[in-house]
Amino acid sequence: MQSGLKLSKLMIQSIEDGFEVIFNEKVLLRHTLESPMLFIGRGQDSMDMYRGNFEIKDYVIERSPLLYADISQQEHEITVAFSKFSNIDPVMTLQIKEEDGRLSVEYHTNDESINRMWLRTPADPDEKVYGCGEQLSHFNLRGKNFPLWTSEPGVGRNKKTYVTWQADVLDKAGGDYYHTNFPQPTFVSSKKYYCHTDTTAYADFDFRNPHFHELQFWEIPKKTLFETADSFLELTGKITNLLGRQPELPDWIYNGVILGIQGGTEITESKINKALEKGMAIAGVWCQDWQGKRITSFGKRLMWNWKWNEKEYPGLDKKIPEWKKKEIRFLGYINPYVAIEGDLFKEAEEKGYLALNHQGTTYLVDFGEFYCGVVDFTNEDAFIWYKEVIKENLIQFGLDGWMADFGEYLPIDVVLSNGADPKKMHNAWPALWAKVNYEALVESGKLGEILFFMRAGYTGIQKYCTMLWGGDQSVDFSLDDGLASVIPAALSSGMIGCGLHHSDIGGYTSLHGNKRSKELLMRWADMGAFTPMMRTHEGNRPADCFQYDDDNESLEHLARMSNVYTALSPYTKSLVKENAKHGIPVQRPLFMHYEQDEKAYDIQYQYLYGRDLLVAPVHQENQTDWEVYLPEDEWVHIWSGEEFKGGTVTISAPIGYPPVFYRKSSKWKELFSQISSI
Amino acid sequence: MQSGLKLSKLMIQSIEDGFEVIFNEKVLLRHTLESPMLFIGRGQDSMDMYRGNFEIKDYVIERSPLLYADISQQEHEITVAFSKFSNIDPVMTLQIKEEDGRLSVEYHTNDESINRMWLRTPADPDEKVYGCGEQLSHFNLRGKNFPLWTSEPGVGRNKKTYVTWQADVLDKAGGDYYHTNFPQPTFVSSKKYYCHTDTTAYADFDFRNPHFHELQFWEIPKKTLFETADSFLELTGKITNLLGRQPELPDWIYNGVILGIQGGTEITESKINKALEKGMAIAGVWCQDWQGKRITSFGKRLMWNWKWNEKEYPGLDKKIPEWKKKEIRFLGYINPYVAIEGDLFKEAEEKGYLALNHQGTTYLVDFGEFYCGVVDFTNEDAFIWYKEVIKENLIQFGLDGWMADFGEYLPIDVVLSNGADPKKMHNAWPALWAKVNYEALVESGKLGEILFFMRAGYTGIQKYCTMLWGGDQSVDFSLDDGLASVIPAALSSGMIGCGLHHSDIGGYTSLHGNKRSKELLMRWADMGAFTPMMRTHEGNRPADCFQYDDDNESLEHLARMSNVYTALSPYTKSLVKENAKHGIPVQRPLFMHYEQDEKAYDIQYQYLYGRDLLVAPVHQENQTDWEVYLPEDEWVHIWSGEEFKGGTVTISAPIGYPPVFYRKSSKWKELFSQISSI
Missing domain, CATH: 2.70.98 (Beta-galactosidase; Chain A, domain 5)
Incomplete structure (x- = not known):
C-alpha cells in the first residue's frame, strides 16, 4: 500500500x-x-x-x-x-x-x-x-x-x-x-x-x-x-x-389559490363566483375530473382516458378562455396509465405502446376496481405518442397546468420494449414520466407558462419536474401522514435539488373512519400561504371531508390566506428565482442559514421560507399557543410585531395566524410588516 | 476430494x-x-x-x-x-x-x-x-x-x-x-x-x-x-x-378434572362441594393464589413469595389432608422468581443467590407493576436452596402438584454466578428450571406421585418436565392464539419428545376487550376430555371470563366431560405408559399411523389420541356440524356409532359431543362404545 x-x-x-x-x-x-x-x-x-x-x-x-x-x-x-x-x-x-x-x-x-x-x-x-x-x-x-x-x-x-x-x-x-x-x-x-x-x-x-x-x-x-x-x-x-434545476414558476401562480374542484362546469363556475364574492385571490381551478370519473369503494376515482369529458364538463372549451380573461387558469389531471375502457388504451394497444406481460399480452395493472395499461416509455414511439396526447388533449385544449400523478407503480414483472429489467426501471420511471411532461411543455413552447406537479420522483426529477406536491396525506394531524409530514418532505427534497414543494391543502386520504375536520383544513391553509403554491383538494371522499366552502368562516379564512399568499408574492417570486438560478430551495431547514446553531439541525417541523421568514406551522389540533424555536437573530412576529432575539418562545397562534417571523434586518421588511393588516 | x-x-x-x-x-x-x-x-x-x-x-x-x-x-x-x-x-x-x-x-x-x-x-x-x-x-x-x-x-x-x-x-x-x-x-x-x-x-x-x-x-x-x-x-x-422421556403421570390424575380455583379456603371448599353435587369427577383443585395475590392492571396476579398464605387460605394445612381423603388433591403454583416484597427475596439476596446487574446489585425484573429477583440457577448453592424451598414450602406442606410457571424470561443483561453469557443461558433456563422441580421430586421420593406442569421448554425439558401445558392462550377461537392453537402445540412438542400435553380449559388471556364466552369454555372442555390431563383456568381477569360454575348447564357439562375423561382413563393410562416407555406421544399427528396418507401430513387441527382414537376438536364458534378428515380405516363415531371408511366427512357436533372416532378393530372397542352413554 x-x-x-x-x-x-x-x-x-x-x-x-x-x-x-x-x-x-x-x-x-x-x-x-x-x-x-x-x-x-x-x-x-x-x-x-x-x-x-x-x-x-x-x-x-x-x-x-x-x-x-x-x-x-x-x-x-x-x-x-x-x-x-x-x-x-x-x-x-x-x-x-x-x-x-x-x-x-x-x-x-x-x-x-x-x-x-x-x-x-x-x-x-x-x-x-x-x-x-x-x-x-x-x-x-x-x-x-x-x-x-x-x-x-x-x-x-x-x-x-x-x-x-x-x-x-x-x-x-x-x-x-x-x-x-x-x-x-x-x-x-x-x-x-x-x-x-x-x-x-x-x-x-x-x-x-x-x-x-x-x-x-x-x-x-x-x-x-x-x-x-x-x-x-x-x-x-x-x-x-x-x-439539474427546476425552472421558475409561471407568473399566474402568484395570483392566488388554486381551488381543487370537481363536479362539472356549472359547479366550477358557481364555486369561482362564490369565492370571488368573498374576495378570494384565485390563480386557477384544478378539476381533476375534467376527463370524467367513476365511483369505487375507495371513493371517487377518475376515468383515466386523458381527454375532455364533454358530458361532465359541458362547454368547458368555451369556459377556459372566458375564465382566463378573468386571470383564472384551468388545470387538469393526467397519469402514465390508460384505463382499459378508453380509446387511448385501444390506440396504444394497437400500436404496441403498452408494456406486456410474460405471456406476450398487454400487462394490466389493478388500480383498485379498475384496470389499466402501462404506457411503455422505454419505447421511443410510445414516449412520443404520449407527449402528443399531452400536447393535443391537454395543452391545445387550453389547460394551463395539471397534476402529473403516479409514476411510482411500474410493476416489477412487466416486459418492456427495451428489454430492461423492470426492477431496474422501476425507480427510473418517475423521471421518465416527468420528462414526457417536460418535453411536451418545451416542444409546445410553454415552459414557464404551464405548470405540472408530481408526487413521484427519483434522480433526474430535478431537471424535468416543474413542481412537487407532497402526495396523499391522511386528513389528520398525525406526524407521519398528516399535516406535519409535508414539512420534512419539503425540506428533504429541497436538500437534493427539488426546491419547489407544496401539498394538498386539507390532505387527501379519508379512509378507515378518518374524516377531515374544519380545523385541519384551516391549519393547512395557514401553512399553504407560506409555500410557493396554494392548492386545495376535496379529498378522496369529499363528503367525509370538510370543504373550504362548507361554511362562511372557512370560506373567508381561505380568502384571507390567499391574500396573504398574494401579498407575499414578490418575495416568494424572488425565492423561486433563487431556486431556478442557484438551486437554493424555497423552504429551507434552519441550519441552512444558521450553521452554528446546533439545535437547528434537528428541527423538522419549522422552516425558513427563504432567508428572511421563519414558519412554524401549527400541526397539532386544539392549540391556542405554539412553541417555536428561533435561531439567534432579530425576529419580528409577523402578526403582532413583537420582537425576539432567538431561543424557544411560545406565541399565540389562533387559526389564521400561523407562527411566522421575519428578520428585522430584511430588505423585505416593509412588505412583511403589511401582512398583518390583511 | x-x-x-x-x-x-x-x-x-x-x-x-x-x-x-x-x-x-x-x-x-x-x-x-x-x-x-x-x-x-x-x-x-x-x-x-x-x-x-x-x-x-x-x-x-x-x-x-x-x-x-x-x-x-x-x-x-x-x-x-x-x-x-x-x-x-x-x-x-x-x-x-x-x-x-x-x-x-x-x-x-x-x-x-x-x-x-x-x-x-x-x-x-x-x-x-x-x-x-x-x-x-x-x-x-x-x-x-x-x-x-x-x-x-x-x-x-x-x-x-x-x-x-x-x-x-x-x-x-x-x-x-x-x-x-x-x-x-x-x-x-x-x-x-x-x-x-x-x-x-x-x-x-x-x-x-x-x-x-x-x-x-x-x-x-x-x-x-x-x-x-x-x-x-x-x-x-x-x-x-x-x-430423555417423561415419567408416567401419577395415578390420581385420572380421577377427573383439576379445577382451577382462586379466592381462599372457603371458596375452594364450596366449589368442590358444588361440583361433587353435580357428579363431577374431580382429581384435584389447583389454587395458584395459595401463596397470596395482588391486583394489577393486567388482572389478578400472584404474590410470588412461595409459601402458604395463611391469610388468604386459612386452615389450608388441615384442609389438604381432608380433601386428599376424598381423593381430591391440592395443587399450587411457583415460578423461578421471587418478589421484592417477600422474605424469600430477602433471604436469597442476603445469601447471594440472585442474579446481578452490571452495577453489581440485584437484578430486578419488571413483571408488570411489580419487581422480582432472578434465582441464579448457575449458582449451585442457589439451585439447591430453591429445591429446598420447593421441598419444604410445597411438598412438605402437602401440595400434590403445581404449575412451575415461567422459565422463558431470563434477561439477556444479567450477570450470572458462573460467568456465562446470559444470551447463551437464556434458552438453557427452562430445562434448568425443570431440573430444579424434578430433583425436588426425586429427592423427596415423590416422582410419579407429585406432578408439576410447565409452559417453558428447550432441549432437556424432555427428561425433567413431568407435564407440559400450552401456555397462555387468548380466550377466543382465533387460530393462532385460541383453542385451535394448542393442537399443533401438542403435536409439535410430541414430535420432539414431550408427549404429555394439556392446556388451560377456557384459555387464559382476556385483554383488549377479549372476554371468554360460555361456548368457548365448553368447547375447550370437550377437547380437554381427550387429553391426558383436564384442568380449568379462571383466566387473568376472572370477571371477564365465563366460568364453568357460572350456570347449571356448563357445570353439568363439565361434570359429564370429566366422567368421559375418567371413563377413558384405562386407555389414556396405557398411552401415557407408552410415552414413558417408548417416547411415543399421547397426542399424535395422523401420519404417525397412516404414513401412506399424503393428506395426513398437513392436518394440524386433528389428532390421534393414541393408536385408536381420532379427535377433531370443534375450534370455531357457532358450529353445529364439523368437517373431519379420516384416513382410510374402519372408524366408528364415538357418540352415534355411525361407521366410516375414511375420507372427508361432516359430522353433527353439538357442544358436549366433540368429533371423536374410534377404530373398529381396537382392542379398546368395548370401552369406547360405552362412552356415548355418559
Whole structure:
C-alpha cells in the first residue's frame, strides 16, 4: 500500500491497516481490515406489489468483506483493487478521481454473479444526514435505515396507529416511516458534502452506525460522486449543478389559490363566483375530473382516458378562455396509465405502446376496481405518442397546468420494449414520466407558462419536474401522514435539488373512519400561504371531508390566506428565482442559514421560507399557543410585531395566524410588516 | 476430494462439484460449489426485552460461503476441512462419524471472531418438517422460518388481528407465528430422520427453500446429530433415547378434572362441594393464589413469595389432608422468581443467590407493576436452596402438584454466578428450571406421585418436565392464539419428545376487550376430555371470563366431560405408559399411523389420541356440524356409532359431543362404545 499520494484536491493516505481518501480535506472514504469500506455478495429478492405498495424482502446468500486493497496511481486517478484475501485475484476495482470538481468513484467487476454491494463511508457520531429524496417522517436520517424504492407512501405510515393497521390488514397499504413516492440515492451530510450514486436499482441506506454510513445496492452501481462545499447554500447549488434545476414558476401562480374542484362546469363556475364574492385571490381551478370519473369503494376515482369529458364538463372549451380573461387558469389531471375502457388504451394497444406481460399480452395493472395499461416509455414511439396526447388533449385544449400523478407503480414483472429489467426501471420511471411532461411543455413552447406537479420522483426529477406536491396525506394531524409530514418532505427534497414543494391543502386520504375536520383544513391553509403554491383538494371522499366552502368562516379564512399568499408574492417570486438560478430551495431547514446553531439541525417541523421568514406551522389540533424555536437573530412576529432575539418562545397562534417571523434586518421588511393588516 | 468412503452405515460420496454424506441410505448433508452446506460469518445482535417479549434484530456483517472442502478419512470418522477459497487455510473443520447409531457432525474452528453459522441440509420440494419445540401456529414448518428463542408466545400472535395490534402497541406483546415458550433446535423430517443441534444460542431455522433447510446459529454449535428410522414411531423413540422421556403421570390424575380455583379456603371448599353435587369427577383443585395475590392492571396476579398464605387460605394445612381423603388433591403454583416484597427475596439476596446487574446489585425484573429477583440457577448453592424451598414450602406442606410457571424470561443483561453469557443461558433456563422441580421430586421420593406442569421448554425439558401445558392462550377461537392453537402445540412438542400435553380449559388471556364466552369454555372442555390431563383456568381477569360454575348447564357439562375423561382413563393410562416407555406421544399427528396418507401430513387441527382414537376438536364458534378428515380405516363415531371408511366427512357436533372416532378393530372397542352413554 502506498501513502500520501496527492492528486490536486484528492489525496489518499495510509492509516493503520488501511487507507483514507481525502477530498478537499474531508475524509470521504476509509478502509481498514477492521471496518472494510466494501462488501459484495449475492442476494435473492422477493418483491410483492399490491396497488403500488411493495413488500420487499432479501435473502442474503453471501456478504463478503473485501479486506485487501491494492492501490496504484495513474496520472489522473487512483485505482484500488479489492480482494477477499491477500493472495487471490481482485474481485472489484475502484477508479477514484476528481471529475468536474467532484470526487468520482467508479466500480468495476468481472464477476457477474455479484448482485449486492455495500459501501461504507466514514461517519461521526454527532453527524446528521439529510436527503434520500422526499422523506415524510424524518428529516435528519441518522439512527434509521431508508430503503429507496418509489412506491405509495402508505396510509398512516406508523405501525402504532390504528389507521395504519387497518390499511395494512385491508389493503397492505399502511406503509412505514421510509415509504415515499420520491426516494433518491443521494444524501447530504452535516459535514458539508453530498454523496450521490448513479443507480436505479433497489437500495437501502443505513445511517444507524455511529462510525459509518452503509449504502446497500442491489447491483454494482456505475459510480458514486461526492462533492464538498463551504456552506449548505453552496452545496445545494452544487447538487443542482449535477442533477439539474427546476425552472421558475409561471407568473399566474402568484395570483392566488388554486381551488381543487370537481363536479362539472356549472359547479366550477358557481364555486369561482362564490369565492370571488368573498374576495378570494384565485390563480386557477384544478378539476381533476375534467376527463370524467367513476365511483369505487375507495371513493371517487377518475376515468383515466386523458381527454375532455364533454358530458361532465359541458362547454368547458368555451369556459377556459372566458375564465382566463378573468386571470383564472384551468388545470387538469393526467397519469402514465390508460384505463382499459378508453380509446387511448385501444390506440396504444394497437400500436404496441403498452408494456406486456410474460405471456406476450398487454400487462394490466389493478388500480383498485379498475384496470389499466402501462404506457411503455422505454419505447421511443410510445414516449412520443404520449407527449402528443399531452400536447393535443391537454395543452391545445387550453389547460394551463395539471397534476402529473403516479409514476411510482411500474410493476416489477412487466416486459418492456427495451428489454430492461423492470426492477431496474422501476425507480427510473418517475423521471421518465416527468420528462414526457417536460418535453411536451418545451416542444409546445410553454415552459414557464404551464405548470405540472408530481408526487413521484427519483434522480433526474430535478431537471424535468416543474413542481412537487407532497402526495396523499391522511386528513389528520398525525406526524407521519398528516399535516406535519409535508414539512420534512419539503425540506428533504429541497436538500437534493427539488426546491419547489407544496401539498394538498386539507390532505387527501379519508379512509378507515378518518374524516377531515374544519380545523385541519384551516391549519393547512395557514401553512399553504407560506409555500410557493396554494392548492386545495376535496379529498378522496369529499363528503367525509370538510370543504373550504362548507361554511362562511372557512370560506373567508381561505380568502384571507390567499391574500396573504398574494401579498407575499414578490418575495416568494424572488425565492423561486433563487431556486431556478442557484438551486437554493424555497423552504429551507434552519441550519441552512444558521450553521452554528446546533439545535437547528434537528428541527423538522419549522422552516425558513427563504432567508428572511421563519414558519412554524401549527400541526397539532386544539392549540391556542405554539412553541417555536428561533435561531439567534432579530425576529419580528409577523402578526403582532413583537420582537425576539432567538431561543424557544411560545406565541399565540389562533387559526389564521400561523407562527411566522421575519428578520428585522430584511430588505423585505416593509412588505412583511403589511401582512398583518390583511 | 475422495469418493465412496464407506464407514458402516455412513458413506461419503462424490458428486459434481461436491459431495454428499449418506447415512442409512438417506442423504443428510450435501455440499456443492453452487449450494455450499456451510456459511460462516459475523453478526451484531440487538435484543430488547420487555416483560418476556423480545425484539431481536441482527446486523449481519459477514456471511461467507465455505466453498472448498478437503475430505480425509480416519478409522472411525471423516474429517472435512472447509475454506473460503481453494488455496487458503481451512477456517472450519467438521468431524463426521457414527456415534451410538446416530450421525454426529462436530464443528471446530480456531477463528474466534466467527459468531454466526448457517448449515444447509438437503431438502425435497414436497418434504414436510415438524418439531422445533412447541409451535402454536404451524405444525408443518415448511414455507416459513422459525426463530428459536424462548419467550412469551404473544397475545394474538397474528399481525392481522386487532387483539395482536393492541397488544403490540400497548405492551410490545402481540407476538407472531413463531413465538413460543418452548422452542428447540430439533426438527423431524417427513423423510424419517431427525436433526438435533447441541446449542442454546439464538437460532433461526428456515424451511422456505424447496431444495434445502437452512439452520442459522448465533455461535458455532458443538454438534449436530441426525438419526434415521423406518417409521415415525421408531423415530420419536429414538429422539427420546437421546433427549430423555417423561415419567408416567401419577395415578390420581385420572380421577377427573383439576379445577382451577382462586379466592381462599372457603371458596375452594364450596366449589368442590358444588361440583361433587353435580357428579363431577374431580382429581384435584389447583389454587395458584395459595401463596397470596395482588391486583394489577393486567388482572389478578400472584404474590410470588412461595409459601402458604395463611391469610388468604386459612386452615389450608388441615384442609389438604381432608380433601386428599376424598381423593381430591391440592395443587399450587411457583415460578423461578421471587418478589421484592417477600422474605424469600430477602433471604436469597442476603445469601447471594440472585442474579446481578452490571452495577453489581440485584437484578430486578419488571413483571408488570411489580419487581422480582432472578434465582441464579448457575449458582449451585442457589439451585439447591430453591429445591429446598420447593421441598419444604410445597411438598412438605402437602401440595400434590403445581404449575412451575415461567422459565422463558431470563434477561439477556444479567450477570450470572458462573460467568456465562446470559444470551447463551437464556434458552438453557427452562430445562434448568425443570431440573430444579424434578430433583425436588426425586429427592423427596415423590416422582410419579407429585406432578408439576410447565409452559417453558428447550432441549432437556424432555427428561425433567413431568407435564407440559400450552401456555397462555387468548380466550377466543382465533387460530393462532385460541383453542385451535394448542393442537399443533401438542403435536409439535410430541414430535420432539414431550408427549404429555394439556392446556388451560377456557384459555387464559382476556385483554383488549377479549372476554371468554360460555361456548368457548365448553368447547375447550370437550377437547380437554381427550387429553391426558383436564384442568380449568379462571383466566387473568376472572370477571371477564365465563366460568364453568357460572350456570347449571356448563357445570353439568363439565361434570359429564370429566366422567368421559375418567371413563377413558384405562386407555389414556396405557398411552401415557407408552410415552414413558417408548417416547411415543399421547397426542399424535395422523401420519404417525397412516404414513401412506399424503393428506395426513398437513392436518394440524386433528389428532390421534393414541393408536385408536381420532379427535377433531370443534375450534370455531357457532358450529353445529364439523368437517373431519379420516384416513382410510374402519372408524366408528364415538357418540352415534355411525361407521366410516375414511375420507372427508361432516359430522353433527353439538357442544358436549366433540368429533371423536374410534377404530373398529381396537382392542379398546368395548370401552369406547360405552362412552356415548355418559
